Amino acid sequence: xxxxxxxxxxxxxxxxxxxxxxxxxxxxxxxxxxxxxxxxxxxxxxxxxxxxxxxxxxxxxxxxxxxxxxxxxxxxxxxxxxxxxxxxxxxxxxxxxxxxxxxxxxxx
Numbered sequence: 001x002x003x004x005x006x007x008x009x010x011x012x013x014x015x016x017x018x019x020x021x022x023x024x025x026x027x028x029x030x031x032x033x034x035x036x037x038x039x040x041x042x043x044x045x046x047x048x049x050x051x052x053x054x055x056x057x058x059x060x061x062x063x064x065x066x067x068x069x070x071x072x073x074x075x076x077x078x079x080x081x082x083x084x085x086x087x088x089x090x091x092x093x094x095x096x097x098x099x100x101x102x103x104x105x106x107x108x
């Protein structure tokens with residue numbers, strides 16, 4: 001199984017997304033965070049269909065860091081139940097994956 005992960009986290013606005021992205025990279029919980037603005041989310045919440053414009057974070061990290069990422073986001077995120085999910089990176093450009101390791105080396 002791959003040690004690399006992309007974690008997804010939706011945020012209510014750009015300010016929240018920017019703050020989380022910077023803090024994740026500064027603390028070396030992530031090597032890189034992409035911020036995708038204007039994501040349309042449709043979901044069921046407390047028995048109602050909701051529609052919101054959100055900002056999506058794509059967090060490049062390792063499986064080892066997921067518990068710390070989860071705690072980090074939970075401590076800073078305004079949502080009652082934030083999206084924090086991780087999917088494995090099955091394969092990738094070896095130098096890019098090595099870069100993730102190099103950036104996060106001192107944290108792991």
